[in-house]
Amino acid sequence: MTTHDIQELKLLFSLFDTDHDGRITQDEIKRLVETVSGYSWTEEQLAAFMKIADIDTSGDITMEEFTVMMNKYVPTSTLGLRDLFNTFDLNDDGFVDKQEFEQVIKEKGKQLNQDQIDIFNKIFQKDKNSKVTYEQFIDGAMEAYKNIKFN
Template sequence: MAAAAVEFRRVFAAFDRDADGKISAAELRLCMKAALGDDISDEEAEELVSSADTDGDGMLDEEEFTKMLQLEMEDEEERCRGLMEAFRMYEMKGEGRITPVSLKRMLSKLGSHQEIEECQAMICRFDLDGDGVISFEEFKIMMDA
């Protein structure tokens, strides 16, 4: 069995609090808050279940849950590809980081002329490790802000 399938089964079992082979909207909401810190409303949980519930019983079986997770993973991978393309526009060629100079250069291309000090200040807001540049991980966080 593929590692992903085993992991999906493990996650399904954790979300299926009453071990009935189905995940209700309430179970989904509770587990998302506990496992991910993601507090979704009852309505959002119902919508999420409804969007993946192919048999119309108002619950997610393991297959429906797995398909939902796979779609979420594909969406996240697509989002990361798009972010990487944007990141590459701003980074210093081949360095894998956005420097004040590379930010200034790209902003100039976009018609916004900033002083290097202003670019340093922009970077400082999202420079989590304090190295004076923006890594791809920091860029992702910045784009979510």
């Protein structure tokens, strides 16, 4: 079985772990699902997900549990990072421009965490075209999260 790249998993884990405490809570999962899909999970769906992911039944998900879950249940071709990027790419052209970014912030700002917003803002400051590609998003996120420690 092919496994996910550990750096990509750390990045994805960091995007879920909005308070950077090294654990993903049910609330953090629920917020990210709502942000990316626009769909709210029921308590039953959330409990079913936690039953699969929370191996030690502690009530939250560690990086180790996250890695096991991702490698066991999620195909390597679909990490979810593209979905997060697509949340901002409203016209589906492969770029997030400032206008799209500002529209998403206006409509979903309360569902996003400041780190996700900061990744785009830093790229916009560097990019003269004011358009962010998926690759720039990944590079920016990797840069933002490279110093985070995992339990």
